[in-house]
Amino acid sequence: MSGNDRLAERFEGNRPRLRAVAYRMLGSLAEADDAVQEAWLRLDRTDAGGVDNLDAWLTTVVGRICLDMLRSRTARREEPLDDGETEPRAGAGVPRVDAPATGPGEGDPEQEALLADSIGLALLVVLDTLTPVERLAFVLHDMFAVSFDEIAPIVGRSPAAARQLASRARRRVRTGGAPDADVSRQRAVVDAFLAAARAGEFAALLSLLDPDVVLRGDAAAAALGGGAVELRGSAEVAGFMSGRARGAVPALIDGVVGAVAVAAGQVRIALNITIADGRITGIYTVADPERLRELEVTILA
Structure with a gap:
């Protein structure tokens, strides 16, 4: 097995988790696939031999990609939550043929439905009320147990400031995410x-x-x-x-x-x-x- 094949295999092992992170960040299955695709392209251009912890590196890269996409979306105020596509879309101007083979479950409507149902529309709506950096800090720390030391450089803040971002987001989710039951x-x-x-x-x-x-x-x-x-x-x-x-x-x-x-x-x-x-x-x-x-x-x- 060549070095590229081994790298692709390691990436495929991370794909489900990266896709879950991206979906919770973006609220769109198609955009989540775009973010994961872009992460692969960046990995392919990187000397992976110098990466000590590939899992953490990929999480950081996907986080930064999603943060950029959220900021761009906020600036335009025109992106739909999900375009309803079940087929993966290529990133901006980048054909998907350069990516590794599709991972298990990707493109499978049943798996996509399970991923969407794991959050629910109500929580996605609440997550949309957060700023991009609050959303990233909350999703990575509270949903995927990423440390604030790792989150801090992604959002360009100190670990203490990243902790405050997640705390503010958590309060918002608890109040906005608990709809009136009556x-x-x-x-x-x-x-x-x-x-x-x-x-x-x-x-x-x-x-x-x-x-x-x-x-x-x-x-x-x-x-x-x-x-x-x-x-x-x-x-x-x-x-x-x-x-x-x-x-x-x-x-x-x-x-x-x-x-x-x-x-x-x-x-x-x-x-x-x-x-x-x-x-x-x-x-x-x-x-x-x-x-x-x-x-x-x-x-x-």
Whole structure:
């Protein structure tokens, strides 16, 4: 076995973990594959003989790639959460043929569904409220047990500062990630939200939205909205929703109150709504038919 073959084999052993890290950072399976692909290309250009701990090196590289992608996304404010692709996409201008053979489970819809389900839409929405460096510190430390000494150089901070980033993120996840469990309270907020949106009542929408609310949609929903959507902050989300949701009705979506638009007896759009302390902290709109079929939806009278 040649040196390149051994390197590719070692990379393949790390691929599932790197992909899991990237998915939790980016919230998109396609973008996660891009980040892992870029990590391989960087490894291929590096003298691996000088790398003492390949696992840690790859985690650091993937972390930096994801951080750059998050910062670019934040600057553009236009990337969908997931484009719904199940086939891997090449990185910017880089053909995927240079990568090692696909690892076990990659491209397998069942494995992709398991990876997505391991987080859940609600937590992805909350993670989107974090700054890129907070998200990286939280994901690497709390989800993958990476030390703050290793995280610090990735975010360009001291280990103590990296610890503070993760702590802030953890508080946000605990408060924003624990939606109101009372269905009647959820229903009251959703009913008021839909009524205010239909009537174009901007002030009422503001009162129902958390100041740091995030609205995002998959590629299909973004296309229906006239372009890719990522909005942050109550004013922007209220402005976007004002006058919309005319055909939406309240529904239980995977046991949580949200809203759906139905046509010809089929759910066409689902609004996954996260509510904490009586305010909406996140809205994730799904219109991709495959993803809609995976949701358990019960229309509320």
